[in-house]
Amino acid sequence: MTMIDLTEEQAAPRIKALLVARESRTLDFKRVSGKMVGKALEAICAFANTEGGILALGVADEKQGSGATRFYGIEENPEALDELIRKVRTQFHPPIETISFVRLPCTLRDGKAGNVVLVRTAKSDKVHSIVDDGTWTRLDAGNREMSAAEITELSYRRGVRSAESEPMVVPLELLETETWRSFVSARGLKSGTFAEQLQKIGLAAKVGSEVQPTRAAVLLFADEPGSLLAAHGSRADIRLMVYDGKQVVPGATPNLRKTPKTIRGPLIEQIDTAVKTVLDELAQGLTLSGSGFKTKHLYPERVVKEAIVNAVIHRDYRLNRDIFIRLFDDRIEVESPGVFPGNITPANVDKAGSKARNPLVALNLREFPIAPNIDAGEGVKMMFAEMASAMLYPPQYRQNTEAAVESVTVTLLNLERPTVWDEVSHWIDTHGDIANRQLREITGMDTLEASRMLRTWVAQGVLIALPSASRQQASYTKPMRSAEQADSLSNAPDNELPKQ
16 A cells, blocks of 8 residues: 655644544544554554544644644654554455555654655445454544444445345235336347246345245336335335425425325336426426416426436335425436545546445346336436536436435526526646636626625535624635545545555
């Protein structure tokens, strides 16, 4: 594993950030000692199993001092650092492939020249353990060993395990439907009984003396999979809500334009019906609330279809919640139960694409006579490209982990983006945030115009305001970046390092 050495100039902004940084869910500090190695392995394991993070070695935590008095340096025990680097290669199961070491020259607490090391661990797409030392998760400012139940839950959330392959206590005859016969005709299965055919393609398993269908088989072929799964504490339908206005108005009388529609049936029918129904609604146009004018929907049809297909294919079918499609005057929201699988985040989904949480479902949907468009990980990238070509804002992804049932929502804004947005977006991707001054420099706007534009972007949901001491110091970033590790500690060149 290679140590990357930065110059003093490259290290300066990171050292400045470390002087004021505090331990958090994505940042930990350790002085370098013999006892440090075990604790450092726990922190690296915990970062890989949560959202990723940075371990700063040679730096004491904020309780032990402030400013440069916290900089003890790796020179305090270089042998311990060497031991850590050796053990990082051998002590994780499975191996963590997303670790980089970056050495920063600095001035230590005693005034001498020295170095600190940043160990950067990205969120992993697997669940990792330390050999003979358990599986760890990251808290707000510390690490905790996970229980067996928590490890199982994380395996499902990461997509290492999938509910689709679990056998279900559902009578096989409820799956021998017209949908199954259509599938068989296209798939070319000719020999064997119905149960044997399901087993051949991995959609049934023998449990004792009984052949039971997998959850994927129920989803693909049952006439009412949602109703069958409801008896087992989960759901599988789609709910379509059409709202009057730009927000959900709570109260006894919700601001719905029409009665909510539940879309049921095997997944192939759900996708077809949901796409057709949504496109029909958009084709009719919506009369803008309070204006009397009809809005023209600019979303590319392929993008709408892909958002719905992704929700159906990648949702977590363990969870007791339906997919929700919400149409507003200015946007479409598609909410899918479950969090992003693997190491996908709202900030990297445009580059990472998608990971199949339910590969059995995705594989077998392709076998129907008229299959939905499943782009093998390229569909999300297509959505961003199509929205850009249509001069619309990019799809906005957010992950809701605070609700009783976790979910991912993609929002498609029916708003033409100003040309300056591309420059602002690039600035944020490069620098982490933007303030009024930078927007003025980019656009030539005056202070009031820049303030008005920033407020508009916040109201539209494409930017969020970061905490600040005053309005004059306000800065803004994309919602998809808000949970990411501070860029001042992880900027290029170390962000672009290859896997070691």
